[in-house]
Amino acid sequence: MNKIESPEESRKLLDKIVFDLTRSIVKNDELTRFWFFILIMFAAVGLWGWGIQIDKGLGVTGMRDYVSWGMYIANFVFFVAVSLIGFLISSTLHLLNISWSKPISRVAEQVAIAAVALAGIIIVNDMGHPDRLLNVFIHGRFASPIVWDVSVVMTYLTISVLLFYLPLIPDLALLRDRMGDEIPKWKMKIYSILALGWNGNAKQYKTIYHAMRVLMILIIPVGLSIHTVTSWLFAATLRAGWDSTIMGPYFVAGAFVAGSAAVIMLMYAYRLRYGLKDYFEDIHFNQMGKLLVFVSLLYLYFNVNEFLVPGYKMKAAEGVHLLNIFVGKYALMFWSVQIFGLILPIILMLFKYFRKPLPLTIISVVVLIGAWFKRFIIVIPTLEHPFLPIQNVPENFHHYSPTGIEIMITLFSFMAALLIITILAKLFPVITIWEYAEEKGIDKKYFSEQPKN
Amino acid sequence: MEKNTRRKFMKTLGASLGVAGLTGGTSLLSSCNRVETVTGDKIHLLTSSGELVEVDKSQLKPADMPSLTENQKRGRKGLPGKSWVMVIDLAKCRNARECMKACQNHHQLRPEQHHITTLQMQDSEDTAPYYMPKQCQHCDNPPCTKVCPVNATFKREDGIVLIDNERCIGCRFCIAACPYSARIFNWFEPRDADKYKDVTYNIEANVPQKKGTVSKCLFSADRLRDDKMPTCASACPNGVYWFGDRNEDAVTNGTTNETVSFSKLIKDNAAYNLMDELGTKPRIYYLPPKNRTTPFEGNIEEHHS
Numbered sequence: 001m002n003k004i005e006s007p008e009e010s011r012k013l014l015d016k017i018v019f020d021l022t023r024s025i026v027k028n029d030e031l032t033r034f035w036f037f038i039l040i041m042f043a044a045v046g047l048w049g050w051g052i053q054i055d056k057g058l059g060v061t062g063m064r065d066y067v068s069w070g071m072y073i074a075n076f077v078f079f080v081a082v083s084l085i086g087f088l089i090s091s092t093l094h095l096l097n098i099s100w101s102k103p104i105s106r107v108a109e110q111v112a113i114a115a116v117a118l119a120g121i122i123i124v125n126d127m128g129h130p131d132r133l134l135n136v137f138i139h140g141r142f143a144s145p146i147v148w149d150v151s152v153v154m155t156y157l158t159i160s161v162l163l164f165y166l167p168l169i170p171d172l173a174l175l176r177d178r179m180g181d182e183i184p185k186w187k188m189k190i191y192s193i194l195a196l197g198w199n200g201n202a203k204q205y206k207t208i209y210h211a212m213r214v215l216m217i218l219i220i221p222v223g224l225s226i227h228t229v230t231s232w233l234f235a236a237t238l239r240a241g242w243d244s245t246i247m248g249p250y251f252v253a254g255a256f257v258a259g260s261a262a263v264i265m266l267m268y269a270y271r272l273r274y275g276l277k278d279y280f281e282d283i284h285f286n287q288m289g290k291l292l293v294f295v296s297l298l299y300l301y302f303n304v305n306e307f308l309v310p311g312y313k314m315k316a317a318e319g320v321h322l323l324n325i326f327v328g329k330y331a332l333m334f335w336s337v338q339i340f341g342l343i344l345p346i347i348l349m350l351f352k353y354f355r356k357p358l359p360l361t362i363i364s365v366v367v368l369i370g371a372w373f374k375r376f377i378i379v380i381p382t383l384e385h386p387f388l389p390i391q392n393v394p395e396n397f398h399h400y401s402p403t404g405i406e407i408m409i410t411l412f413s414f415m416a417a418l419l420i421i422t423i424l425a426k427l428f429p430v431i432t433i434w435e436y437a438e439e440k441g442i443d444k445k446y447f448s449e450q451p452k453n
Numbered sequence: 454m455e456k457n458t459r460r461k462f463m464k465t466l467g468a469s470l471g472v473a474g475l476t477g478g479t480s481l482l483s484s485c486n487r488v489e490t491v492t493g494d495k496i497h498l499l500t501s502s503g504e505l506v507e508v509d510k511s512q513l514k515p516a517d518m519p520s521l522t523e524n525q526k527r528g529r530k531g532l533p534g535k536s537w538v539m540v541i542d543l544a545k546c547r548n549a550r551e552c553m554k555a556c557q558n559h560h561q562l563r564p565e566q567h568h569i570t571t572l573q574m575q576d577s578e579d580t581a582p583y584y585m586p587k588q589c590q591h592c593d594n595p596p597c598t599k600v601c602p603v604n605a606t607f608k609r610e611d612g613i614v615l616i617d618n619e620r621c622i623g624c625r626f627c628i629a630a631c632p633y634s635a636r637i638f639n640w641f642e643p644r645d646a647d648k649y650k651d652v653t654y655n656i657e658a659n660v661p662q663k664k665g666t667v668s669k670c671l672f673s674a675d676r677l678r679d680d681k682m683p684t685c686a687s688a689c690p691n692g693v694y695w696f697g698d699r700n701e702d703a704v705t706n707g708t709t710n711e712t713v714s715f716s717k718l719i720k721d722n723a724a725y726n727l728m729d730e731l732g733t734k735p736r737i738y739y740l741p742p743k744n745r746t747t748p749f750e751g752n753i754e755e756h757h758s
Contacts, residue, residue: 127665129666391570
């Protein structure tokens with residue numbers, strides 16, 4: 001940390017940082033309103049679809065007795081996966097004292113909160129009786145992986161919100177003290193309430209550092225648990241394709257891939273939209289690119305294990321399942337996901353050029369789409385090939401293809417996640433101001449000062 | 454004492470048809486108390502043989518029927534001292550599908566919904582094809598009840614795996630967990646939902662079925678309580694099903710009413726469990742399809758074992 005000696009210099013730099021990092025809050029142009037309109041409209045259409053589903057029954061989906069888990073569950077797994085990046089970046093990298101990750105941690109927490117909240121909604125939407133949700137608490141059986149999943153997902157959401165909120169408190173105080181007419185009154189009021197009377201003395205900082213450290217350590221086992229337990233929803237069954245002991249680490253590795261891609265996309269969006277070129281710098285993209293390569297290689301390793309070992313043996317039911325995804329109905333999807341979503345990105349990102357902001361963001365988009373379809377391949381083909389033959393049922397029981405309602409509701413989930421992220425970005429700075437300023441060598445004592453001009 | 458109950462069991466099995474046990478609830482029946490003359494008011498009732506009948510209100514007499522909670526309580530407990538088992542003789546199955554039809558009537562199932570279904574099987578390319586009735590195996594190590602988050606599906610003392618559709622949240626984890634594909638889901642309103650809407654839920658028949666919940670074979674637990682054979686066993690014209698109590702070591706044929714020693718039957722005929730390598734410990738035993746009584750006439754669809 002290089003201390004800036006002159007107070008004037010410090011004040012000037014702080015003013016600039018605050019000005020830049022509050023642009024997302026202040027900005028309220030046509031595009032912002034249009035974006036909100038689009039998000040809310042799609043979200044509303046999805047809710048309408050959900051209404052139809054509740055009225056008519058889950059039969060409005062493409063699911064039937066054999067493929068009884070479909071796109072909703074695949075989407076649920078996807079969102080749980082994406083949420084895992086929160087703990088990797090804002091906790092693990094922090095604890096390892098990796099400084100480049102600091103400006104990214106709030107972006108990672110935004111992604112984590114939005115994704116895990118949506119995962120919760122999607123799973124309720126998949127229930128035949130969402131009105132009986134409370135039964136999980138009233139009659140909860142501790143032996144069921146679903147109860148474990150509900151417990152850890154809620155714990156993870158709680159810790160993620162706290163990890164988002166705690167470092168935000170000094171920022172809120174700073175906004176409360178420094179901002180004026182450019183921010184609407186109701187927002188200022190929210191800042192003032194949420195700042196909890198922060199005045200920036202040493203004792204308060206000590207408390208917040210301590211609390212954050214505890215949370216960062218706590219979230220590691222919880223974060224690993226949520227996706228491991230989610231993988232056990234499959235691994236705890238006897239079905240070919242799911243009955244595998246590496247599902248836990250396989251899911252966790254895949255989650256880091258999906259989450260890193262999502263964070264890169266969001267970083268690029270903020271950089272472009274809110275003019276944060278000097279904050280989400282090329283070096284951050286470069287490092288995120290390296291992180292993505294690393295976790296992708298890890299995921300590739302688990303993929304080799306997951307498919308090569310059973311593929312070598314070709315046990316009866318396992319063999320049918322594998323042939324179906326290697327050369328059968330799902331071959332195109334499977335190989336596209338593996339090649340364009342994993343192998344090709346790894347090779348490209350080894351070159352420095354592809355870790356520049358725009359190329360890396362494009363790669364991330366492809367990786368994230370691949371990650372979504374990968375979940376589809378994990379969930380559906382296994383169910384299409386049970387141990388016993390499918391007979392004496394209509395044709396649509398044999399195969400699964402999602403219906404319009406399912407697509408509508410899945411689209412809703414994406415839009416709702418983006419809505420949460422947008423609201424967070426419109427309310428709070430996307431980078432932790434005080435942490436960033438301190439990193440730049442500005443003393444804490446300047447934070448609560450009113451700007452001179 | 455034990456002998457006595459056994460005799461009684463056999464006797465009532467012989468006269469399995471006839472007495473119609475009402476599954477109506479107390480509210481329904483108490484309202485009938487007051488009506489004494491023919492009113493013209495018709496009521497739908499479910500008989501224990503699974504027929505939905507229409508009767509005049511005046512014909513009803515109060516019966517000793519438990520309330521919903523009472524029914525759920527005793528349904529969870531099971532029949533004391535019993536340990537139900539079924540033996541399915543694959544050599545005798547001619548694919549008559551009477552079991553499937555009777556079962557669908559008993560349990561209010563749509564045509565595409567099966568608690569029991571007759572599969573056309575072929576174990577490997579060169580072996581002979583055969584018909585195999587398949588339902589819930591009532592495993593002693595059930596993968597389905599383990600994963601249920603709300604204890605809506607459970608295994609009771611007498612070995613039957615049941616579902617409480619008043620509690621089921623419809624997560625379908627049990628369907629994913631069952632390796633026998635024995636479980637079905639009510640994707641839409643169940644068949645004849647209107648007719649059944651006033652009938653009190655009977656956990657031992659899982660009727661009325663409920664939209665958004667799981668269903669499956671229950672060994673006709675409601676009929677067992679009335680000392681009757683399961684619907685499928687009684688309906689079979691070909692003597693495929695043997696059903697009985699493992700504790701008494703006796704199984705009775707649903708068609709011929711002949712009673713034999715359970716252990717001897719499975720020993721003499723080299724009975725096996727379906728996919729016993731999975732460790733599920735099924736309560737249904739299959740007798741191999743050797744010396745089949747009729748030639749196989751189906752066409753084998755592509756499948757694997």
